[in-house]
Amino acid sequence: MGKGRPRAGAEVRVQPLSLKPPPDRLYGRARGHKLRPRQQRLLDVTLPRLAVGSFRSSPSPLEGEGRGGGCRGTDGAARTPPPNLGPLRGPSPQGEGGISDLFPPTITQFWIEVGFGGGEHALAQIAAHPEAGLIACEVFENGICSLLSRLVPDGEEATGPLPPNLRLWPDDARVLLRGLPDASLDRLFLMFPDPWPKLRHAKRRFVHPAQLPLIARVLKPGAIWRVASDDPTYQAWVTEVMAAQTLFDAPPPATTRPEDWPPTRYEAKALREGRSPRYWTFTRR
Numbered sequence: 682m683g684k685g686r687p688r689a690g691a692e693v694r695v696q697p698l699s700l701k702p703p704p705d706r707l708y709g710r711a712r713g714h715k716l717r718p719r720q721q722r723l724l725d726v727t728l729p730r731l732a733v734g735s736f737r738s739s740p741s742p743l744e745g746e747g748r749g750g751g752c753r754g755t756d757g758a759a760r761t762p763p764p765n766l767g768p769l770r771g772p773s774p775q776g777e778g779g780i781s782d783l784f785p786p787t788i789t790q791f792w793i794e795v796g797f798g799g800g801e802h803a804l805a806q807i808a809a810h811p812e813a814g815l816i817a818c819e820v821f822e823n824g825i826c827s828l829l830s831r832l833v834p835d836g837e838e839a840t841g842p843l844p845p846n847l848r849l850w851p852d853d854a855r856v857l858l859r860g861l862p863d864a865s866l867d868r869l870f871l872m873f874p875d876p877w878p879k880l881r882h883a884k885r886r887f888v889h890p891a892q893l894p895l896i897a898r899v900l901k902p903g904a905i906w907r908v909a910s911d912d913p914t915y916q917a918w919v920t921e922v923m924a925a926q927t928l929f930d931a932p933p934p935a936t937t938r939p940e941d942w943p944p945t946r947y948e949a950k951a952l953r954e955g956r957s958p959r960y961w962t963f964t965r966r
């Protein structure tokens with residue numbers, strides 16, 4: 682992120698009626714540098730201990746050349762929910778009790794993070810909120826390894842204790858959201874999403890007029906949707922998209938990170954490089 686960005690507000694035109702809907706395929710990288718043996722063990726052994734109904738279209742569902750600006754997807758695979766999100770371990774989110782079946786009975790809140798990156802925010806949230814069950818979603822293998830490596834020491838991939846209030850969805854978060862029953866979630870986090878600053882890539886943005894009904898459907902009335910972005914184009918876009926909708930209360934964003942918003946790697950990079958993040962709290966009506 683950061684290179685070749687347009688100036689603040691450039692290329693932002695929402696025009697919801699003329700906008701193309703988000704494509705099913707994902708753009709951006711699913712794989713980075715070659716995995717080291719420890720990373721491969723984390724994916725092979727630790728991930729199945731936490732993954733919810735994990736599936737991957739074979740063998741590499743997403744590949745591209747970077748992210749957030751000018752990446753191209755290559756898989757072309759339709760990413761719709763499979764008929765049965767057969768879990769690797771534990772029940773699927775569409776089971777009888779829905780998302781609550783995935784967590785111990787002490788969990789009373791159900792949260793999802795879209796695109797957890799290295800996992801800093803997800804891990805800080807579950808540590809601070811043992812009453813909340815978080816499903817953290819990420820498609821980038823190296824990011825998934827980064828989160829897993831903070832959970833289990835080397836050599837304990839199969840046995841190291843894991844937090845009871847964390848589950849992982851190592852795939853497109855939209856597929857998980859589509860499979861959830863109505864009003865399942867108390868919180869949704871979208872921290873520094875890929876900005877896709879070029880107007881012709883606007884349909885790839887996670888905040889999108891065509892995506893709001895899905896997000897609204899899975900949130901409970903009064904549930905919170907947090908969005909942070911450091912990208913001026915995306916900031917203007919979020920402002921315009923949310924001003925044009927009626928599903929959420931959408932007050933102006935905070936200009937400094939609110940309490941209980943753990944920092945992320947992308948935020949740190951944005952601040953180092955002199956950008957000014959914005960932090961939105963949307964409430965489902």
Ligand SMILES: C[S@@+](CC[C@H](N)C(=O)[O-])C[C@H]1O[C@@H](n2cnc3c(N)ncnc32)[C@H](O)[C@@H]1O
Pocket residue numbers: 707709710749795796797798799818819820821824852853854855871872873874875876945946947948
């Ligand atoms: C710019 S990074 C930000 C990472 C992290 N939230 C942070 O603030 O450091 C965006 C991440 O979202 C992931 N991502 C993008 N679209 C996604 C989707 N539909 N489902 C799951 N992850 C997604 C990307 O792989 C990428 O790691």
